[in-house]
Amino acid sequence: MKETDIQLMFCGSAGDGTIAVGDIFKRAMAKAGYKVIAFDIYPPEIRGFGKCISRVRVTSRQAYSLKQESDVLVSLNDSYAIPHVPEVRDFGSVIYDNAPITSMAEGEHISGHLLPGQLPYGLRIREISDQTTGGSKSKNIVALGYLAGLFGIKPEPFHLIIRDKFKKKDPSIAESNLLAFDTAYTEGASTFRLDFIELGAPERQEIGSKVQMMTGNAAVVRGCLDAGLDCFFGYPITPATSIMERLATELPRRGGRLLQTEDEISAIAATIGAGYAGVRSATATSGPGLALMVEMLGLGVISEVPSVIFCSQRGGPSTGMPTKTEQSDLHLAVYGGAGDAQRIVLAPTNVEGAYRCAGKAFEMAEKYQTPVIVLLDLYLSNRYETVLLPRQNPFEGESSKHRSRVERGIPYSRFAFTEDHVSPRTIPGEEGGIHVITGLEHNEMGRPNDQSDMHNRMSEKRHKKLLAALDHPGITIHKRFGDTGSVDVGILGWGSTVGEILEAMLMAQAEGISCSVMKVVMLSPLPVEPIQHFFSDCREVLIPELNYEGQFANLVASAVSKPFTRFNRVPGVPMQVADILDQIRRLAERAKSSSAA
Amino acid sequence: MGNLRQPVYLEEKLKQVRESGRLNIRSKSLPTWCPGCGYFSIVDGVAMAINRLQISQKDVTVVSGIGCASRFPFFLETYGFHTLHGRTLPVATGIKVANDKLTVLAVGGDGDAFAIGGAHIPHAARRNVDITYLVFDNGIYGLTKGQTSPTSVLGFTTSTSPYKNQDQPLNPLLMMLSYGTSWVGQSYAGDPRHLSEMITQAMAHRGFSYLHILSPCVTFDKTSKTYTNLKAQVRWLPENHDSSDKMAAMKYAMDTDNPPIGLFYKESRPTLADNLNLVIESARGQGARASL
Numbered sequence: 081m082k083e084t085d086i087q088l089m090f091c092g093s094a095g096d097g098t099i100a101v102g103d104i105f106k107r108a109m110a111k112a113g114y115k116v117i118a119f120d121i122y123p124p125e126i127r128g129f130g131k132c133i134s135r136v137r138v139t140s141r142q143a144y145s146l147k148q149e150s151d152v153l154v155s156l157n158d159s160y161a162i163p164h165v166p167e168v169r170d171f172g173s174v175i176y177d178n179a180p181i182t183s184m185a186e187g188e189h190i191s192g193h194l195l196p197g198q199l200p201y202g203l204r205i206r207e208i209s210d211q212t213t214g215g216s217k218s219k220n221i222v223a224l225g226y227l228a229g230l231f232g233i234k235p236e237p238f239h240l241i242i243r244d245k246f247k248k249k250d251p252s253i254a255e256s257n258l259l260a261f262d263t264a265y266t267e268g269a270s271t272f273r274l275d276f277i278e279l280g281a282p283e284r285q286e287i288g289s290k291v292q293m294m295t296g297n298a299a300v301v302r303g304c305l306d307a308g309l310d311c312f313f314g315y316p317i318t319p320a321t322s323i324m325e326r327l328a329t330e331l332p333r334r335g336g337r338l339l340q341t342e343d344e345i346s347a348i349a350a351t352i353g354a355g356y357a358g359v360r361s362a363t364a365t366s367g368p369g370l371a372l373m374v375e376m377l378g379l380g381v382i383s384e385v386p387s388v389i390f391c392s393q394r395g396g397p398s399t400g401m402p403t404k405t406e407q408s409d410l411h412l413a414v415y416g417g418a419g420d421a422q423r424i425v426l427a428p429t430n431v432e433g434a435y436r437c438a439g440k441a442f443e444m445a446e447k448y449q450t451p452v453i454v455l456l457d458l459y460l461s462n463r464y465e466t467v468l469l470p471r472q473n474p475f476e477g478e479s480s481k482h483r484s485r486v487e488r489g490i491p492y493s494r495f496a497f498t499e500d501h502v503s504p505r506t507i508p509g510e511e512g513g514i515h516v517i518t519g520l521e522h523n524e525m526g527r528p529n530d531q532s533d534m535h536n537r538m539s540e541k542r543h544k545k546l547l548a549a550l551d552h553p554g555i556t557i558h559k560r561f562g563d564t565g566s567v568d569v570g571i572l573g574w575g576s577t578v579g580e581i582l583e584a585m586l587m588a589q590a591e592g593i594s595c596s597v598m599k600v601v602m603l604s605p606l607p608v609e610p611i612q613h614f615f616s617d618c619r620e621v622l623i624p625e626l627n628y629e630g631q632f633a634n635l636v637a638s639a640v641s642k643p644f645t646r647f648n649r650v651p652g653v654p655m656q657v658a659d660i661l662d663q664i665r666r667l668a669e670r671a672k673s674s675s676a677a
Numbered sequence: 678m679g680n681l682r683q684p685v686y687l688e689e690k691l692k693q694v695r696e697s698g699r700l701n702i703r704s705k706s707l708p709t710w711c712p713g714c715g716y717f718s719i720v721d722g723v724a725m726a727i728n729r730l731q732i733s734q735k736d737v738t739v740v741s742g743i744g745c746a747s748r749f750p751f752f753l754e755t756y757g758f759h760t761l762h763g764r765t766l767p768v769a770t771g772i773k774v775a776n777d778k779l780t781v782l783a784v785g786g787d788g789d790a791f792a793i794g795g796a797h798i799p800h801a802a803r804r805n806v807d808i809t810y811l812v813f814d815n816g817i818y819g820l821t822k823g824q825t826s827p828t829s830v831l832g833f834t835t836s837t838s839p840y841k842n843q844d845q846p847l848n849p850l851l852m853m854l855s856y857g858t859s860w861v862g863q864s865y866a867g868d869p870r871h872l873s874e875m876i877t878q879a880m881a882h883r884g885f886s887y888l889h890i891l892s893p894c895v896t897f898d899k900t901s902k903t904y905t906n907l908k909a910q911v912r913w914l915p916e917n918h919d920s921s922d923k924m925a926a927m928k929y930a931m932d933t934d935n936p937p938i939g940l941f942y943k944e945s946r947p948t949l950a951d952n953l954n955l956v957i958e959s960a961r962g963q964g965a966r967a968s969l
Contacts (some may be wrong), residue, residue, distance in 0.1 A: 100867040304771050332960030337774050337953045342800040346767035349760070353740070353771025356758055361775065379761050506778050508738040508772065516750045516757035519743075527706060527751065 082280030087137040087147045088227070091164055092156030093129045094122065097220035101156075102134025104245060105224060107235035110466050113282030115142040117579075121653065124318075124403040131160045137429060140283050142466060144430070144586075145579030150632045151277050152231075158190040165190065170197040173225055177219070178202025193470050199274040201230065203267060212260040217342035225261035229268025231277055235261070269438050270306035291468055292513040295433040296460040296576075300364070300390055301326040301465065303438025305334065307475040310359035312338045313350040315369065318402045319458040320392040323364040325621040332677065337635075344369035348376040348389065352451075355380070355387045356517065358507030360442050367409040368399065370453075377451050381421040381542060383517040384503070386445035386452075390438070393457040395652050404652030405458035407575050408627035413453045414520050414604045414635065421617035422543050425604040426555075427455040429578035431465035433556070433601065439475040447552075448545055449502060454604070457626070459654050460576035474554060493524040497537065501545035513567050546605050558607045560614065562589060562596040568671035569595040570609065570618025572611070572644070574603065574632050576623055577655050584660035593668040603632070608639040615642045619671035622647055680897060686808050699724040701735060707928040710745060715866030715892030716790045716813055723782065723811075724871035726880050727755070729873075732780050739782045742794060745820045745894075746786035746813040757878070761936040763793030766801040770810050777950040780880065781808040788818050791827040793846050802856035805884045807948040811876070812849065812887070813866075815894040816902045823897030830901050850930035853887045854923060854942055860886035861926065865911050866893070866906055878940065884948050893935060914939035 088105065092098035100540050106118045117137050123130025137146050149169040155161035155176040168174055176190045180583045186244050187193075194200055203226050209218045221242065228238055242261060247294040294302070300323050304312070312331055314324040324340070341347045342417050347363040354361035365373065370391045372376035380387050395401025424444055428437040434456060441452040494515040496503045503524075506513025512639050515526050521538060523529040550557055569588070573581040576600045585597045599613045600607065615621055621644035623633045630646040637644075649655055694700060704723035712714050727737060737755035741747035743762035750757025756779075760768045769783040790798065790812045801810070817835065818824040824837040828849065833842040853861050860882040864875040872890065879886040891911065893904050914929060914937040924944040947955075 214818035252899035311771070313771065313774075328961070332953075332957045333963075335957055335961075337957070339770070339774060339804075339949075339953075341767065341770075342796060345764065346770070346797055346800070349764045349767035350771030353758070353773075355767035355771075356768075357738075357772045357775035357779065359775040361771065375761060376764065383758070430681065509736055509776060511735050514735060514754060514756055516739075516759060518751075519761055520759065 082278065084138060084140045084280040084282070085143070085147070086277055086279065087135065088152045088154065089150040089164065089167065090134040090154045090156065090223075091161040092132055092220070093160055094132055095129070096132070096156040096219070098156055099134050100222050100245070101220035102136055104238065104241045104552045106136045106464055107241045107293065109136070109138045110291075111237040111240065114138045115140065115283075116464060117143050117146060117466075119146060119459060119462065119654070122403065133547060133668035138279070140280055144582040145657065148294070148585075148656060149406040152227065153281055154227060155190050156220055156223065157189060162190055162193045165193050165198070168195075168198050169627075171199060171275060173199045173201055173277060175201045175203065175230075176221060177205035177206055179204045181206075186317075201226075201271065201274075203264070205264075207217065209260055209261055209265070212263050213256040218257050218260045221257050221260045222264040225264030225399065226268040228261075229265035230271055230273070231279060232269070233279060238636070249627055281629050286649050291466055293464055293466045294431060295322070295462055295464055296456055297322045297392070297462070298326060299431045299435040300438040300456070301330060301609075302453070302469065303435040303475075304362060304442075305330060306473050307439035307442040308360055308477060309362055309442070310336050310421055311351070311354040311361040312336070313341050313347040313354070313361070313363050315344045315347050315365065317366045317369050319370075319394055319461045320366050320390060321389060322461070323392075344372040345376065348373040348387070351387045351389070352376060352383075353384050354531060355445070356383075356508070360446070362388040362390065362442075364392070366392050366394050367396050367412065370409060370412055370416065374412065375418070377423065378417040378421040379519045380417060380451040381417075381423055382519055382521070384449040384505075385517070386449055388441045388445050389451060389453045391453055391455050392461040395453065395650070401652050403458070405576070405627050405654060406493065406650060406652065407457055407577065408629075408631065408650070409455065410574075410603065410627070410631040410635070413455050415464075416439075416536065420539055420543070423450055423604060424549050424602070425451040425455055425545060426452065426601055427575045427603055427609045428460065428601060429573070429575060429599050431460070431463070432467040432469075434460060435467065435469065436555055437601065438473070440552065443476050444549055444552055447502070448549055449505060450546060454576055455575065457576050463576075467531045478587070482535050491525070494526045495522060495524045495538070495541075497524065497541060500548060502542045550602065550605060550607055555601070555668075557602040558598060558600045558610050560596060560598045561585065564596070566617050566619075567594045567596045568619050569593060569667045570614055570621045571595065571597045571660070571664065572614065572621055572623045572632075572636060573597060573602050574625065578655050580655045581624060581660055583657045584664060587657070587661050588664045588668070591665070593664060595664060595668070600632075603635065606635060606639055609637060612640055613641050615644070619675065620645065620667035622660075622663055622667055624648075624655060626650060697725070697728060699728040702727050702754055704752055706751045708752045709748055711776045711896045713895040714745075715815065715890075715949060716746060716749070718866050718869040718872055719811065719813060719876075719890060719892065720749065722869060722876045723753065725873040726877040730878050730880055736778065737780045737782065738772055739784060740759075740765050740772065740786040741783070742789035743820070744789045744818070746784060746785040749784045761901040762796070763789055765789065765794060765873075766797040766806075766810065770801060770804070770806050773806055773808055774949065774953065777807070782880070783808050783810045785812060786819070786904050787812060787814040787816060787828040787849075788826045791849060795827075798852070802853065802858040802887070804886050804949040804952075805857075805946055807884055807950060809876075809879045809882070809886045809888070811879070811890060813890050814849065815892050815898065816846070817894045817898050819894050819897055833901050836898070848930060848933065849889055851927060853889075854927050854930055857944055858887045858942075859884035859944050861943075862887070863889040863891070863936060863938050863941065865891045865907060865938050867908055867911075868938070875940070882943065884946065891938075899946060910935050911938055913937065914941070
């Protein structure tokens with residue numbers, strides 16, 4: 081069977097329906113049974129003429145990331161699409177309007193900018209939109225119909241999604257758009273093909289699980305709901321807002337409560353308050369919000385109250401680049417706050433991982449009585465992937481270490497020293513468990529106590545109890561991919577960039593380079609031993625990440641003494657696979673020459 | 678005031694206190710406040726109120742911020758959370774959203790409430806979170822040894838305003854009334870009977886109740902809000918004051934020379950929990966329709 085792997089790029093200005101048409105395309109492809117990964121780039125302004133790009137990669141087996149080069153470019157606005165013409169591969173196709181407007185200055189039309197080897201497909205996009213819908217608003221649907229016809233993709237899934245898209249509007253709008261789609265489809269199907277782009281049949285769906293297409297943030301919401309989230313407190317901030325928006329609809333349906341607080345400080349404060357009262361509670365924010373939250377995080381650590389914080393990173397520092405992606409809040413998440421305040425930090429690498437980490441975060445927060453940060457980034461929050469969700473809920477209910485029974489006559493010690501460093505916890509309303517918790521250093525009873533011995537013992541308790549999280553069941557803490565045993569090049573990665581790293585590894589392997597990837601999901605506490613083991617297997621180690629300093633590299637440097645190579649980029653967009661591949665090639669050369677010497 | 682002609686015997690008084698059961702509500706920890714501090718009568722007032730309202734101690738959670746006043750939860754035998762400076766109300770809100778059955782008391786000083794914590798008050802008030810907020814106002818930062826606070830009077834000299842305080846003090850009661858607080862009262866630590874009565878009323882109110890407690894700092898304020906000065910200034914709200922009349926309440930709140938004590942304003946409206954339950958109801962209604 082032929083493997084499918086094509087990538088489309090829709091490019092236009094805000095208002096052209098660029099993101100919308102990309103959305104219809106990827107939904108239709110997922111419905112048809114293909115695997116999809118997609119990411120949109122749009123300007124921070126709501127109105128205006130910013131550039132919008134929607135990239136969709138369609139494959140038979142789930143891809144790790146988008147490709148560097150697209151097979152097809154669909155232009156909905158030539159002046160924005162022209163700079164992206166070089167991203168179309170050799171003998172790839174460019175679809176454009178060959179009669180856009182009556183007059184056009186020299187050099188403004190995209191057809192004059194195609195590179196040798198790129199295949200042009202001009203269509204009267206605007207005209208067909210006018211004829212079928214009486215306006216130019218449906219140019220995007222016309223372009224979609226044309227490309228579906230051109231590449232011989234079945235029209236039925238598109239019909240379903242278009243109907244669904246317009247279901248809240250007047251039925252005549254759906255009908256005219258379907259007519260626009262079909263008219264263009266016929267044109268496309270009868271166009272003489274210059275290219276060899278082809279889609280194989282989609283794979284059959286796996287049994288026992290459900291295939292769905294969703295974003296990282298949607299997966300977080302599913303994880304929260306499956307883990308039995310009770311209360312959510314949040315304050316809007318890009319790119320985390322959609323977590324709160326979805327929960328605002330979904331949580332009350334399950335009897336949960338959501339409150340939009342006055343700021344991020346109250347959001348985390350209320351989350352910790354609810355955690356103290358014994359329910360599963362969470363908040364979601366981005367870097368600037370997390371910066372406001374770290375003081376409360378310290379309170380959560382010292383008072384040993386469970387809470388879950390989702391942080392979707394964007395470009396920083398300060399307000400930075402709100403609609404651009406970056407991995408630069410690692411230091412803040414791992415170290416942020418006053419004093420020795422170790423907490424659990426999880427960083428999923430893909431959409432499915434976002435679901436698992438979200439759910440497992442609640443288990444961990446309760447089991448180890450601590451704040452748990454789930455670190456996402458804009459790229460992972462907003463990118464779409466087809467994911468396999470288990471039909472059976474994979475998350476445990478209450479795993480909290482409640483006090484088993486009230487022992488009469490023995491005063492309750494909230495912070496009793498135990499073998500696993502986790503103390504039995506009671507919640508307000510429970511008979512026989514009355515206690516006060518505090519942000520002051522305290523004794524076992526929770527009474528303020530700043531004796532040096534007590535501070536030593538309590539600090540040890542708070543740090544050591546977290547080590548058990550490294551063996552927490554049902555979650556990938558770290559994982560190795562690619563060649564086993566000793567390799568020339570090892571690539572250590574975290575967060576969403578692991579997708580690009582894996583794609584680069586596959587390409588390097590195809591070139592005959594012996595290489596291997598290790599992804600680290602738990603950033604705190606850090607799985608030190610497995611990382612050291614990986615280092616001993618690799619001649620050269622590369623750590624690519626989307627921040628200037630090499631924040632993960634700094635973390636790794638504190639755990640291993642062997643030298644490694646940092647690769648840092650802050651373009652605001654995902655890392656280029658080709659750039660990582662170049663680094664791998666360079667290190668492979670070095671490994672070869674050093675082993676020869 | 679007490680009848681001077683009838684002698685009070687210590688033994689009798691002690692017996693009375695013991696039998697009232699309110700000592701059981703006090704914890705074994707001795708308060709860390711200075712001798713003579715107004716806060717002693719507040720902790721006793723709260724114990725009396727819990728006792729009088731017959732609330733089970735296990736169902737009470739006292740939340741505080743940072744400061745002298747915020748040490749409060751340690752001195753009661755109830756659940757308690759001594760949180761961060763200024764964050765009393767959002768933590769208390771979280772507890773109440775999680776479990777509406779709990780009786781939640783939020784306590785703090787004037788700095789905790791109106792300086793660092795000022796941004797949270799309007800939101801707790803407008804949401805009508807069903808908690809009681811007691812602010813102990815001594816017009817000074819005591820735990821950091823005597824600095825100017827947002828309620829320090831003009832011209833007050835402290836270690837951070839050695840050339841006299843030039844910042845106009847806030848009017849907390851006027852703020853609370855304009856924020857939409859559903860129960861607003863004022864009391865005075867020098868009048869324990871009035872105080873415990875007002876705390877009881879505030880705790881009995883369903884919704885966000887705010888009690889402003891004037892309380893002298895005997896260590897760092899020898900000139901401004903002392904027992905002597907407050908005793909001379911404080912007066913009772915007139916008996917004919919209509920506690921549903923917000924304009925009248927505001928007028929009395931503006932009298933800062935002779936702060937009136939008593940119930941300023943009271944209204945009945947849905948609490949945050951009521952509204953969140955409504956949200957659940959309408960979400961479930963819509964969900965049922967969507968799945969049809």
